[in-house]
Amino acid sequence: MPDNTDRFDTIVVGAGIAGLGVAAILCKEAGQKVLVLDRFPMTGGRMMSYDGYPGKGWRTEIGLHMIELGEKASCTALNERVGKKVEWAPFSKTVDIWDGERFINIAELVPMTKEDRAAFGKMLEKIALMSDAEIESWDNRSLEEWLTENVPQPAVRELFTDLGMIMTTIPHAIDMAAGEVLFIARDNLHNTRQVLQASYPIDGMEGVTRGLVEVIRENGGEIRLNTDVQEVLIKDKLAIGVRVPVKKHPYQEEYRILETENIYADRVVCALPIYKLSDIIDFNPESSPLPRWWLKRINDIKHEVTGLIGFMIGLSEPVVDPQKRCFFSALKMKHSGFPFQAFPASNYSDKITPEGKQLLHTDLVCEHAEASDKFKRERLLNLLWEDLKEMFPGIEDKTEWKLPYYVDGCDGLARQPGLVGNFKPALKAPGIPNLYFAGDTYLGRGLAINGAARSSMRCADIILEDLKR
Numbered sequence: 001m002p003d004n005t006d007r008f009d010t011i012v013v014g015a016g017i018a019g020l021g022v023a024a025i026l027c028k029e030a031g032q033k034v035l036v037l038d039r040f041p042m043t044g045g046r047m048m049s050y051d052g053y054p055g056k057g058w059r060t061e062i063g064l065h066m067i068e069l070g071e072k073a074s075c076t077a078l079n080e081r082v083g084k085k086v087e088w089a090p091f092s093k094t095v096d097i098w099d100g101e102r103f104i105n106i107a108e109l110v111p112m113t114k115e116d117r118a119a120f121g122k123m124l125e126k127i128a129l130m131s132d133a134e135i136e137s138w139d140n141r142s143l144e145e146w147l148t149e150n151v152p153q154p155a156v157r158e159l160f161t162d163l164g165m166i167m168t169t170i171p172h173a174i175d176m177a178a179g180e181v182l183f184i185a186r187d188n189l190h191n192t193r194q195v196l197q198a199s200y201p202i203d204g205m206e207g208v209t210r211g212l213v214e215v216i217r218e219n220g221g222e223i224r225l226n227t228d229v230q231e232v233l234i235k236d237k238l239a240i241g242v243r244v245p246v247k248k249h250p251y252q253e254e255y256r257i258l259e260t261e262n263i264y265a266d267r268v269v270c271a272l273p274i275y276k277l278s279d280i281i282d283f284n285p286e287s288s289p290l291p292r293w294w295l296k297r298i299n300d301i302k303h304e305v306t307g308l309i310g311f312m313i314g315l316s317e318p319v320v321d322p323q324k325r326c327f328f329s330a331l332k333m334k335h336s337g338f339p340f341q342a343f344p345a346s347n348y349s350d351k352i353t354p355e356g357k358q359l360l361h362t363d364l365v366c367e368h369a370e371a372s373d374k375f376k377r378e379r380l381l382n383l384l385w386e387d388l389k390e391m392f393p394g395i396e397d398k399t400e401w402k403l404p405y406y407v408d409g410c411d412g413l414a415r416q417p418g419l420v421g422n423f424k425p426a427l428k429a430p431g432i433p434n435l436y437f438a439g440d441t442y443l444g445r446g447l448a449i450n451g452a453a454r455s456s457m458r459c460a461d462i463i464l465e466d467l468k469r
C-alpha cells in the first residue's frame with residue numbers, strides 16, 4: 001500500500017462524542033498530534049445535528065434524544081474537562097404516560113396507598129446509600145430479582161419497573177440488569193434528588209459535541225471527514241495506523257475493491273460501536289491478530305442492542321402546549337405494540353424551528369429483528385402514525401413535513417443482565433497494548449450518551465497512564 005507521509009501520535013476512528021472526547025483530551029492535556037477520522041460528512045456520530053434540514057430554520061437530529069442529568073451529566077463533565085461549556089434548557093418536569101386513551105402523569109399510572117408511598121421513599125433511600133460494590137453485584141441479575149428480594153409492595157415494584165423501562169428501553173423487569181437501573185437511579189438521586197431527570201441542550205445535540213471539535217482544532221488536532229476507515233493496521237502485536245480510501249469508484253459498494261493508502265500513528269483508538277468493529281478489524285479467527293475468545297465474545301453480543309423507529313415531525317403550529325416541558329412515554333402502543341417515547345424539542349430550544357412552529361420527536365423502541373428488517377419497519381411506521389393521530393389530535397393537518405427514520409443499535413448494548421458494568425467489553429485490546437476502544441458499547445456506566453462520555457474520559461486516562469510508562 002502507498003504510505004501517507006503524515007505521522008500522528010494517535011489516530012481516532014469515529015467522530016462521535018466518544019472519539020471527539022478522547023481526541024480533545026489527548027490534544028489538550030498531552031499536546032498530542034491527533035487525527036480523527038469519520039466516514040460521515042459531519043461530526044457528532046449518532047448525536048449529529050442537521051442545520052437547515054429539511055428546510056430553512058429547522059435543526060433536526062438523527063432521532064429523539066434527551067440526556068439524563070443535564071448540567072450534572074458525564075457529557076457536561078467531559079466538556080468541562082477540556083474547558084468548554086454546554087448550555088442546557090431547564091429540566092423536563094413531567095413524564096406523561098399514554099394509557100391507550102389519554103396522557104396521565106407517571107404518579108397516576110400506578111395507584112398507591114400512603115403506605116406504598118412511604119415504602120417507595122424508603123426504597124429510594126436504600127438505593128441512594130448503595131455502594132459501588134453492592135451495585136456491581138447486581139450487574140448479572142435482573143431487576144425483577146432485586147425487587148422480589150427487596151421490595152414487598154406490588155405497587156412500588158410496578159412503579160419502579162416502569163421507571164426502569166424508561167431508563168433501559170426494555171419492557172420487562174426480568175430482562176433489565178438490576179445493576180444498571182440501580183446505578184442510574186443512584187446517580188440521579190445523588191445529583192438531582194430525583195430518580196430520573198432528562199434535559200436538552202439549547203442548541204440541540206450538537207451543543208454537546210461542538211466544544212470538543214473546537215478544542216481539537218484549537219490544539220492542533222485534525223478531523224478528516226468522509227473517510228471510511230478500511231482497516232486498523234496491526235503488525236507484530238502492535239497497532240501501527242489505519243488504511244483509508246484514496247479514490248472511490250461509483251459502483252464501489254457492489255463491484256470494486258477500494259484503492260487505499262496507509263496513515264501511521266503510535267496508537268489507534270476505535271471509537272465506533274462494537275457492531276461495526278468487524279468493518280475495520282479482521283474477525284476471522286484464523287488470521288485475526290486478536291484472540292479467539294475476544295472475537296467470539298464481541299460476535300456473541302454485538303446484536304444485543306435495541307432499535308428505534310420513528311418520525312421527526314415539523315408542525316406548522318403546535319400540537320403540544322409550547323410552554324410545556326415534558327416527555328411522553330407509553331409502555332405499549334395500541335396499534336404498533338411497542339414502547340413509545342416522544343418530546344417536543346422546540347419547547348426546550350427556540351433555535352431549532354422557524355418562529356411559531358413545533359418540532360416533535362417520536363419513536364418506538366424495538367429490537368434488532370424489527371429495526372433491521374426494511375419491510376417490518378415500514379409496516380411499524382404506518383402503525384405508529386395511527387397511534388400518533390390518536391395521541392395528538394389534529395397532527396395530520398398540522399404536519400408540514402415528517403421524516404421517518406430507523407436506527408439499529410441506538411444506545412449501546414442492551415442493558416440486560418451480564419451486558420452492563422464490568423461485563424461490557426474493555427477499553428484496551430487484549431494482547432495489543434496500543435489499541436484502545438471508546439464509546440457507548442464499551443465499559444462505561446450511565447445512559448447511552450453519558451456512558452459514551454464516561455468511557456471516553458476513562459480511555460483517555462488509560463492512554464495518559466500508558467504514556468507515563
Ligand SMILES: Cc1cc2nc3c(=O)[nH]c(=O)nc-3n(C[C@H](O)[C@H](O)[C@H](O)COP(=O)(O)OP(=O)(O)OC[C@H]3O[C@@H](n4cnc5c(N)ncnc54)[C@H](O)[C@@H]3O)c2cc1C
Pocket residue numbers: 013014015016017018019037038039040043044045046047062063064065066067068227228229230271272273276279280308407409410411412438439440441447448449450452
Ligand atoms: C435516534 C437515537 C436516539 C437516541 N436517544 C438517546 C437518548 O435519548 N439519550 C441518550 O443518552 N442516548 C441516546 N442515543 C444514543 C446516543 O446517541 C449514543 O449513545 C452516543 O451518541 C454514542 O456515541 P459514540 O461516540 O459511542 O458512537 P457514535 O456516535 O456512533 O460514533 C461512532 C462514529 O464512528 C463513525 N464510523 C463508523 N465506522 C467508521 C469507519 N469505518 N470509518 C470511519 N468512521 C466510522 C461513525 O460515522 C460515527 O460518527 C440515541 C441514539 C440514536 C441514534
